[in-house]
């Protein structure tokens with residue numbers, strides 16, 4: 295079929311038709327193609343491109359020989375230079391870990407001596423920032439970035455403790471947790487008082503909410519209710535019991551809250567806060583390091599950072 299717009303059917307479209315001529319402006323041979331007065335020059339393929347192709351090919355051959363390149367089923371050709379970036383990375387990581395181990399080993403159980411470790415300022419300058427990172431990675435999600443706590447999660451940066459502010463005791467809490475599956479877990483159970491008359495619970499909630507910073511009367515009916523039901527765990531004067539993790543009511547520190555409504559909730563449902571155990575996830579030395587860090591968070595100097 296004849297189609298005048300089909301380039302293949304235009305006059306001079308066939309390079310072998312003998313219509314090829316020299317372009318007068320550039321002096322190049324033309325392909326003979328003429329697009330409405332624009333002629334196509336028959337220039338050679340640029341040499342620089344050919345060289346670039348040849349050089350990159352040669353480079354790849356050299357790279358195949360020297361560097362890891364071809365997969366071979368389960369492995370790969372390692373190359374004459376034997377370079378392996380993952381091995382390099384692991385080597386670098388191990389040497390960092392070795393350097394850390396030098397000072398971290400001083401926190402192992404048999405050497406964990408809070409006073410002498412705290413007195414070593416050079417050690418503290420390395421150890422406390424490392425502890426702060428461990429804390430940020432593992433603890434801050436519940437206890438807050440600076441250990442400031444939150445509803446249900448105790449403050450670690452004050453001087454009141456559920457268990458103890460001793461680094462060794464804190465290490466036990468961190469290692470075995472509170473109310474966990476760990477055989478050595480700490481155990482803290484606030485029983486539910488749902489069996490108690492609601493009016494008595496209200497009286498107690500009022501009484502407890504007034505305790506911080508105020509002198510309450512333990513001879514009053516509310517005081518008697520407290521002595522009969524609560525003081526076995528929370529202490530005669532409501533100052534708490536460190537052996538069973540029963541919070542003090544006489545200070546400002548709370549886990550859940552010491553306002554009337556929250557205490558009513560606590561009495562109705564009981565409480566059984568869970569602090570995870572870390573002994574499987576962190577090393578002994580890391581746990582002691584964190585314990586010292588947390589103990590120092592509670593001291594006025596703060597954190598040792």
Ligand code: HEC
Pocket residue numbers: 429432433434435436437446447448450454455456457458464467468472482539549566567568569570572584585588
């Ligand atoms: C999943 C949340 C969670 C994480 C993560 C967590 N904790 Fe706790 N932690 C708790 C809770 C809840 C309690 C209080 C348990 C209770 O009600 O008796 C607690 C209690 C503690 C106590 C006892 C405080 C006291 O006054 O005696 C210490 C110390 C402690 N955590 C340190 C840590 C450290 C260090 C880490 C990081 C390794 C950590 N916690 C990670 C939830 C958490």
Ligand code: HEC
Pocket residue numbers: 481482483484485487498499502520523524525526527528538539540541547548549550551552557560561565566567568
């Ligand atoms: C068997 C011991 C035990 C008895 C009895 C007990 N408590 Fe508790 N109570 C605890 C423990 C342990 C906790 C901490 C629970 C936790 O860590 O999750 C607690 C927590 C609380 C809290 C939460 C404090 C906070 O900081 O948020 C309140 C309030 C409380 N008890 C009030 C009472 C009152 C009022 C009575 C008496 C009617 C009472 N408890 C009797 C052991 C006891």
